[in-house]
Amino acid sequence: MGAAFDIRLLSFEASSKIKVIKEVRSFCSYLGLKEAKELVENSPCVLKVGVSKEEAEEMVEKLKAIGAKALSFM
Template structure:
């Protein structure tokens, strides 16, 4: 008996009265009219350029006269307009963005190869310290010095020293690099600054 009642509920077709609320399909809404399949789709005209702020009013006569006066200035005075306006309007100064270290592709390398290399040599502030060699008798002293200026353990410092020539420290100032080189020299090693 229960099985028959269940089958009647499952097989019963949905009626329009049962489909209401948010589940109601557009086809069953009373005001829905299907589109004529033979009708052409509507063509919308897009503006030539997108202006998110909409149409602007034309500039006033005072602004037009000011623009004409600015355009008539000599080139020396035209260069002074930007900084003067920035100071008067209290706009922040735009700082140039450094592209050093960025890969800008082949166009950047071909433009100023030798000039950039000369600038980098002239303004180098970070140096690397490289251990070239050391005396076998002074190996323990060199390992102690390496541990002093690097935060390595005994085994790591020993392995690093045994790999000589090897970079010991990167990106240090010139004074710090000279200090490290002197300490290694007194311990019995030969280090260079790159």
């Protein structure tokens, strides 16, 4: 089994808030709109834990593409 990574949302551009919330919901399907909004508004925060390196890199790139600062770590 490969290493497990966590995804951390550091910050986001105010103009991208809705896009970031939608992207977070796509990664974390168990979150409702209210929970995803609260999570994003309280960044920095951990979005997801225990994902593969490939999944972590994909999530970070998608978040960066919409104006968020994010990172993955072990």
